[in-house]
Structure formats: structure tokens, C-alpha cells
Amino acid sequence: MKILLIGHGKMGKAIEEFAVQRGHSLVATVDVNDTLMPTLAEQADVAIEFTHPDAAFENIKFCLEHNLPVLSGTTGWLDKMPEIEKICKKNNGTFLYASNFSIGVNLFFKLNKFLAKLISPQSQYKPSMIEVHHTHKKDAPSGTAITLAEGIIDEHNNYNAWKNDAKIKEGEIPISSERIGEIPGTHKITYKSEVDQISIEHEAYSRDGFVQGAVFVAEWLPDQKGIVNIDDFLKL
Ligand SMILES: NC(=O)C1=CN([C@@H]2O[C@H](COP(=O)(O)OP(=O)(O)OC[C@H]3O[C@@H](n4cnc5c(N)ncnc54)[C@H](OP(=O)(O)O)[C@@H]3O)[C@@H](O)[C@H]2O)C=CC1
Numbered sequence: 001m002k003i004l005l006i007g008h009g010k011m012g013k014a015i016e017e018f019a020v021q022r023g024h025s026l027v028a029t030v031d032v033n034d035t036l037m038p039t040l041a042e043q044a045d046v047a048i049e050f051t052h053p054d055a056a057f058e059n060i061k062f063c064l065e066h067n068l069p070v071l072s073g074t075t076g077w078l079d080k081m082p083e084i085e086k087i088c089k090k091n092n093g094t095f096l097y098a099s100n101f102s103i104g105v106n107l108f109f110k111l112n113k114f115l116a117k118l119i120s121p122q123s124q125y126k127p128s129m130i131e132v133h134h135t136h137k138k139d140a141p142s143g144t145a146i147t148l149a150e151g152i153i154d155e156h157n158n159y160n161a162w163k164n165d166a167k168i169k170e171g172e173i174p175i176s177s178e179r180i181g182e183i184p185g186t187h188k189i190t191y192k193s194e195v196d197q198i199s200i201e202h203e204a205y206s207r208d209g210f211v212q213g214a215v216f217v218a219e220w221l222p223d224q225k226g227i228v229n230i231d232d233f234l235k236l
């Protein structure tokens with residue numbers, strides 16, 4: 001498979017290494033000072049995009065307008081998702097976004113929803129979330145934390161919003177973001193009552209889980225159409 005790799009930072013470099021190990025080739029790596037050229041899109045089977053919250057929209061739009069299936073793992077740009085959905089539809093394109101490509105995290109998303117539904121009638125248990133990442137991370141809360149909060153909001157009758165702050169109003173889930181050293185990504189949800197607490201946690205040991213997931217999804221994506229998601233890939 002021929003991959004157009006957009007973003008050649010921590011994730012891009014690790015994806016390049018793993019993709020080559022899997023027998024794929026790169027049409028090009030496009031980083032911040034490079035230009036996305038239509039000829040690159042013509043030569044590729046799929047684009048993998050891991051860049052910056054301010055750059056993702058234009059990169060994804062370019063791929064969709066040049067008939068190239070694209071997956072993006074970039075977080076912090078989701079206010080523009082409705083526009084991407086329109087562009088994808090208009091161009092009969094293929095797009096997948098995942099806040100986290102790790103298979104473990106995608107199972108954790110399901111566990112989170114299950115727990116939220118189970119605990120919803122027990123209003124004495126109040127949820128909170130902590131996410132911990134490396135100090136280079138540009139966005140807070142993490143995309144994964146937002147997906148987890150949305151999962152709780154979908155399933156729990158008493159919560160309808162999240163806040164990246166300890167000062168919350170009724171119905172809000174507090175998310176605390178910590179940035180420490182080189183931590184790849186840890187997410188913990190706790191439900192506390194007066195008498196006890198229940199926690200679920202996912203801890204990435206390295207970026208390998210995100211990298212492997214992105215390459216596996218990229219191998220599957222060229223045969224799909226429209227807006228698809230990682231649940232479709234994992235058949236969850
Ligand atoms: N979904 C998932 O599973 C995961 C998602 N992420 C997300 O992926 C994104 C990238 O993470 P990471 O690789 O760690 O970050 P890095 O900062 O290490 O890499 C991003 C790279 O993209 C470059 N870049 C910036 N703007 C553009 C542009 N317009 N076109 C092409 N390249 C550009 C940056 O250049 P420069 O540094 O010069 O700006 C940098 O080289 C983040 O949003 C992060 O949250 C990360 C891990 C897993």
C-alpha cells in the first residue's frame with residue numbers, strides 16, 4: 001500500500017517505521033513546511049494525518065477533494081467536523097477520525113459506557129476524570145478524555161456536559177489535565193460516593209498502540225466509503 005503521511009512528528013515518524021515494517025511504502029512525508037501537491041494524492045492509496053489542531057482541517061479537506069481516503073488522529077479540531085462531513089459527502093470520499101487509535105482504548109470506551117449506564121440510577125456516585133500526558137501536548141483536555149466524557153453523557157441520565165476545571169455546576173463532569181514528563185497517555189474515570197469509589201483506568205506504556213492501530217485502520221480504509229469510525233473497523 002502507498003501511504004501519504006501528513007505530519008512527521010512523534011506519531012508520524014513512528015508510523016513511518018511501523019508501516020515500512022509491514023511492507024508499505026510512503027509516497028511522501030509532508031510536514032509543516034511542505035506543500036500538499038495533487039500529484040502526491042494521485043500516487044497514494046491512503047493518507048494518514050497526525051499534525052496540529054490548527055492544521056488538520058485543511059489537510060483532511062485536501063485529501064477529500066483529491067479523492068484520497070484519509071484517517072486523522074489529530075485532536076483539538078472537532079468544531080470543524082460538521083464541515084468535514086459535508087466535504088466528504090460532496091466528494092463521495094472516505095474519512096475516519098479517532099481520538100485514540102489504540103485497540104485497548106477503544107475497548108475502554110465501551111467499558112466506560114457500560115459503567116456509566118450501570119451507575120446512572122445510583123446518583124450518589126459522582127464522576128470525575130483525570131488525563132495525564134507528556135508536556136509537549138498542545139491540547140487539553142485530550143481528545144480521548146472528550147470521547148470518554150461524551151460516552152458518559154450518552155449513557156448517564158444526570159450528566160450533559162464536561163468541564164476542564166474542578167469548579168463544576170450540576171450536570172457537569174470535571175476533567176483534570178496533567179502534563180508530566182514523557183507520559184504517553186493515561187485516562188482514569190472515578191465515581192465517588194460518601195462511602196466508596198469505583199475507578200477504571202487505561203494506561204498506554206508507549207505510543208506503539210496508537211501507531212499500530214493507525215496503520216491497521218489505514219490498511220482497511222481504502223475499501224470503505226463515507227464517514228466511518230474505528231468501531232466499524234473493530235466490528236464493536
Ligand atoms: N488519535 C490518536 O491515537 C493519537 C493522536 N495524537 C494526536 O496527533 C497529533 C500529533 O501528535 P504528535 O505526533 O505527538 O505531535 P508532534 O508535534 O510531535 O507532531 C506533529 C507534526 O505535525 C507538523 N505539522 C504542523 N502543522 C502541519 C501542517 N500544516 N502540515 C503538515 N505537518 C504539520 C508539526 O510540525 P511543527 O512541530 O514544526 O509544528 C510536527 O512535525 C496531536 O493532535 C495529538 O494529540 C497523538 C497520539 C495518538
Ligand SMILES: O=C(O)C1=N[C@H](C(=O)O)C[C@H](O)C1
Pocket residue numbers: 075099100133137138141142143144145184185186
Ligand atoms: O497527544 C498525544 O500524545 C495523544 N493524544 C491523543 C488524545 O488527545 O487523546 C491520544 C493519546 O492519548 C495520545
